[in-house]
Every structure is written in structure tokens, then in C-alpha cells.
Amino acid sequence: MVHALSEIRRILVPEGILIDLRPILSSWPIEVLSAREIRETGRIQDLPLGLADDKAANGSIAQAEQNGWFARQTEEFFPFYYSWDSPSEMEEWIAEEWEDFIQLDEESKRATRSAWALGDADSIVRVKVKMLITNWKKGISGDDE
């Protein structure tokens, strides 16, 4: 990934901007949302591969910053919601799309199904993904100068 950051630096004009936008694993909350309330019903379990990916990404960007390739300007976290009509749809999606990175424990599945079944007819299920967004300015120093 460090090489990719070097490439990005190369194609940017002087003082060009890099926006890094990515999810960060942090036992994302599972919620049942109805007209009346938002109820947290469990937490996603982070798997070693996902955590290793985050660590590698953080290490690469730290290396790029240390090299003077980019200077951090602003950074913030924000929530990004994945929403499903039912718990079974959420479970299916997670098993198919995110199986390498996260998983659901049985207690969270049970609590989510129960809260959804007792909720309003329009209740939905959602996962609150923690997103990181950073604005980086191309640095004036670097290995290729």
C-alpha cells in the first residue's frame, strides 16, 4: 500500500489533495430502528484478517506521512449505515460479503431477531459502520525529490 501512496503522490499536482475514506473495524453496533426508537441489539465481531488490514493501512499512511509525502490537514469519524428490511437479510449479507472480516455471534443474532419481531411493521435492521475520512495535502518533501 505504501507503493500506491507513492503513486498517488506522483500523479497529484503540487499541493494536490488526497482524500482517504475508509471503514475502521471497531465492533460495529447492530441496531433495530423503528418509528419509536433505536435499539442496539449486539455488536459485530471483528476477525483477525480485517483487523490486520486496518493495521496495515494505518501503517502505510503513517509511513507516507513520515516520509513527507503527505501532510494531514483534517480528519474525522462519521457513521455509515447499512440497512436491511429484516435480520435474516442482514445475516445473509454479512455471511456472503463480509465473511473474511467480521462475523455475527449467536447472541447478537437472537437479540436482533427478537427486537425486530417485537417492533413496528416498518422496523429495519442496520449496522453502524465507523468511517474515517482524512484530508491530506501533498507534501513538498519525499524520496523522489
Added chain:
Amino acid sequence: MTIQKDIERNETRYLHRFADFAGKRVLEIGCGEARLTWQYAKETRSTIGIDIDADALRVAMIDRSSDLENKVNFSRAMSEQLPFSKETFDLALLAWSF
């Protein structure tokens, strides 16, 4: 299976708070099906989205509206070897790609 992503539009709101796209030459790395691209591309001078997933890029091309044909393009490429000359872009967006 019905899934909805970011109904609240938090991502778009934060993206515009962190980046000024107006008149910029933008490279989006890891654009996928261009879900995010369509949230800002109209404002840019030009946008190129790259991804290694050819199927996703086909979807992006199909979804491209006629008014963006001269402004937005997609290419299959890897971030470790960007097929562009030095200092071609004002802004790079690394979207969900690490």
C-alpha cells in the same frame, strides 16, 4: 435481498465538507460501480474512476448519464501502478480501498 447504504447521506455530506471538487481534475481509486462518483462528479472539471473489478466498471459505464459522457471516464487499473503522467490530477480520492 434488499440492502440500503447510507440512507442518511452522511458519506456525501462529509465528502463535500472535506473536499472541494469544483473545477478539479479528480482521480477516484477503487471506484467500484461508481456509487460515490455520482455524488460529486458533476462539479468536477473531469473525473476518472479506476478499479480492478471489470464487472463493476461495466456497471459504472452503464449508469453514466449522457451529460457526464465527456466528463467522467473509467479505467481498469491498479493503485500500485497508475497509468497517468506525473501531476495530472488536483485531487485523488481513495475510496474504501485500503
